[in-house]
Amino acid sequence: MTGTPPILDAATSRRYRWRLLNDQLARYWVGIGGISVIFAIALIFFYLFYVVLPLLVPASAEETVSYAVPGGGTTLHLEMEELNQQAVRYTTDGRAIFFTVRDGTPVGQVRLPVTDVRSFATGAPGSGLVALGLGDGRALVLRHVFKVSYPGNVRTITPAIEYPYGEEPLVVDEDGRPLTRLAVRDSEERLTLLAASDLGPLVLADFTKESSFLEDAITLERTGSLIDPAGVEPKFMLVGPQQRRLFVAAEDGELLHFEVRRGDQVRLVERIRLLPEERELTVLRFLAGGNSLLAGDSGGRIAQWFPVRDPHNRHTLQHVRSFDAQDRPVIDIAVEERRKGFAAVDAAGRVGLYHTTAERTLLVEQVGPGTLLHLSISPRADHMLIEDADGRLHLWQVENEHPEVSWHSLWEKVHYEGYGEPAYIWQSSSASNDFEPKFSLVPLSFGTIKAAFYAMLVAVPLAIMGAIYTAYFMAPRMRQMVKPSIEIMEALPTVILGFLAGLWLAPMMESHLPGIFALLLMMPLGLLVFAFAWRHMPQPVRRWVPNGWEAALLIPVVLFLGWLSFALSAPLEQGLFGGDMRGWLHTELGIGFDQRNSLVVGLAMGFAVIPTIFSITEDAIFSVPKHLTFGSLALGATPWQTLSRVVILTASPGIFSAVMIGLGRAVGETMIVLMATGNTPVMDFSIFQGMRTLSANIAVEMPESEVASTHYRILFLAALVLFMFTFIFNTVAELIRQRLRRRYASL
């Protein structure tokens, strides 16, 4: 094709070259276009995978900088602010030192109006609340704030110390004993301090805020109560959220758990040991949200405990899980502000990062050779500030985007805070900030399988039997009418099926429940009875309907049977179920009844799947080579024997692939399940209960999900699972069909 034939004149040869060039160009264009379309399709898979991938990336951390502790003195507490620019450090000599996180340059120092600091406590993580216990039974309560402003469009952070409860220390112990241990917590209207001295009872001081309208200042109303420590020498004390629970623990791990009512009525709930005999308690902290306790011990173990309702309807602490990655005494624990993660430093110079719900030890890194004293995690959990025994601060940068995800948290039973036992739960978001996200995919997968199962239960028999009849027994003229109507059935938008299922079928089924079950029983029986009766009809009547038109004849029968079942519904309900089948189910069998239940979904989705299975099955049976059937019939087999022993056997791979493709469709169907179920992620195989499927879950939650959050990525994971599942199923089914086609060709 190269070169110009010499016989052509100049103009024609130019034209010829032009045509060849066009042809070549088209070749490239089509090639590029075709390949890019195929590439676009592959992109779906890779993009889904690309979004899911960060879930699998392990956490990492590295030291960015280290510097001498700014300001001198002994550290009581370290805390970073939201933007990782500045931090505050409290010292034993009553100073608050603000410094830049990047290099430790002091940016301010506040000398607190106290002397003789005996103890120190912080409020809820992120609140900035701090209390200093003094030698005279009083405590100073203050709050550090980092004000962000934009003078001249430049972000400026101004640290400050505020005294929301007055600059004068509050009297905690009216006897003036020195406060050697302290715990603090505040809420909208109350401030609670729990204090211990070396001798005598603990003091619970509750200050109710009373703001007067006339002046800005608030006045505090003190109610105090004394608590008997019952022989426990308090080393660690905590006040829970809403000031409802108190925890007091001794060094040997003995813990007292109190409940507080109306501010001053204290009741001992239990007395337990947190540790094995030979160990010592080294740290006790709340996890974010204040429901769980984290107890670090001298053996390097960190255990999570939280209150669980016991048979006597009391909330008692229960050991939930522990982390053993560090084997030297735990010195300090810092909890993440917005997630259920925490970090711990130990006496061997290591820091460990953990997540409780996922039961993951995310990483353990060596910070320095010696003991590490203090630890702080930034509010966004992307930096850690660690102080070692040599007076140096180490700033670590943390990459830990998705600690919530692990095999355990997605696929196994997880013991969530506040639950009596480990369970499979999907609950991705809630209004409250310290909510523990529950990302178990098990209930969703279960719902998906359940919905698909009931749909297949309806669709497989109807579709395969119908296809057998259409392909093998039906008159060609009727077949020409039936096939388009099945195609129309396939084309019906699922939103319409879902809408009818939810708004028409579900209420109708609820009021005619016995009728539905009667229908299931009467339909096959009725059809057989009719067939038998038809056989005994006189010849002229029978000739009226030629062979291959039985299905048309049966349509009025089906209609009649349907009508009869529904007409019988009320009498049946009256006679068998005392007039109310729903109530009967509930009282006699203990089965709950949802109006939008699996039966509705099964019928509606079965309807959607029937045409898929029907078409492929019909195709497989119809293309079984005719000489096979002729041979069988010639040997004296009846049509049914030929069908069941020759045709179906030959076509069985095709039927199998039809069922697989149908199943793939049922698994991925969204609108029907979205509209025809209550979308509650329950794990119950009952036919009268709803479910939530993976696909419906995506449709419900995706629009509200925050981009790049764990929730977002888990939804992508669900989509990827659906994609892979249907793709693999369809590919296998397609390969089977192709093999079958080749086999037919060779027969």
Next chain:
Amino acid sequence: MLKNTKTWFRSGDPWIWLNAGALSISIVMVTGLLILIAARGFGHFWPKPIIEADYVENDGGVIRLVGEIHDEETVPVDRLHGTGIELPAGATHFKRYLVKTGNRDVGGLDFRWVFAHRMQAPREPEALMALERREWGNFYGYLRSIREDGRVVAEGEAAWEALQARLERSEALFREIRRIERGEIGSINYGLERLRLAERKQELAGSVNPKVQADIAEERQRLEATYQGLQAKLAGLYEAINRDSLTAEVMNGRMVEIPLAKVVRAYRPNAMGPFAKVGFYGEKLWEFVSDDPREANTEGGIFPAIFGTVMMVILMSVIVTPFGVLAAVYLREYAKQGPMTRLIRIAVNNLAGVPSIVYGVFGLGFFVYFLGGNIDQLFFPEAAPAPTFGTPGIMWASLTLALLTLPVVIVATEEGLARIPRAIREGSLALGATKLETLWRTVLPMASPAMMTGLILAVARAAGEVAPLMLVGVVKLAPSLPLDDNAPFLHLDRKFMHLGFHIYDVGFQSPNVEAARPLVYATALLLVLVIIALNLAAIAIRNHLREKYRALEH
């Protein structure tokens, strides 16, 4: 007889009948479903009689009940035990009617269940009037008088005549008001927003050109002035439209005054003859397809949803056709046939079976957040932080659905290409045509009906698909259409309404599902009709094609 039965079973005949029965059930299900939708959908617009009856309440008191019978059911007596409702002894079942009493602003609820046996002397007085209102749903009652600026101008039977005339006037005024508010003021707002963006763009670029600034300021002033003028005009129109009101008596005897500005239509179904009813039916049907929705989509028309669906489908077709055909031509005509193309073919085929929600997830992540986000950063920094393309919109919805329907087009086109006999290609090549010429002049024209089939099937699928759209651009109520008279006319970044989503939203998310249900049936009917028509067209073309090629082969 017994032996007879046994041989009958042996012969397998019963199984054949059962198989036939399975098919009959399927067919009954499809046709039943279509008939159900058609009956409910078409029935929605037919004026129902308003009944009046004396109803005995639980406490024995008798009230006057006025409303349309909406639904009925038979309840077994046992289910009513313990509800505190007194029932006459002896009967086992009771008939209940769901009566639409309307007048939500008067009575709070617009539906109630009543027992048939307690309704006494049901009648259909001709004077009973139904009002369709712009808010608060339907009103039922007796028209008593018409007022103009508070004074009575017509009473009794004359009031009805006056009402019709005055309604026409207020309707005309209402249309004018809406035209100004939506059209002209909408244009002004759009212009102001563009000016703001232009200004911001300059600021961001750092080159503040005083001349351009002055132009912008001037333009803004001009728009503001026009706006003031329109406002004044609107105030006048509002005054005019609020002139008239009607007084009507509701079922508990109270007199209610309703401004005519709030009334869409007044009719007396009990007094209508068959022809009047047909006329009313046509009017309602037209309103349904041509008007905007009212009352949180539960009443009025669905025009924006129809428009959005059509628009989205057209955009999708424009994208999917060239790419689908290109891919099919590549696979069938250019690519080397081998295991690789077989694999690709299987993959393409299987994509048709991938759940549509997966495409939605992909569209949201890739198109909206990734592509759209980058487009915003590159081309629309002035609009930040408000996203332009970085938010779901009609372009992304069309692209997502194009991807979803790509396999349909590819498979259909490939099938068409495969059906063309080799002889035709070889004949063309033998005459000296290049491959491109053969393709362009012979093969593709012959395959064009197959492509058409593919496209029609793609359109049918896209029109009915909802799940992915929920993620990439559909909203329950779009403030403006994606196509309007403000340059650049086609707004690809706008969100749109869609028939399928309308069904889902109104049927399941609406606060008053009972009132919305008939409208949902009508919408479903419309969607089903469109999709069936498209599919029948595709089937017809395909059958025609088969015949044609059969002729070619011989």
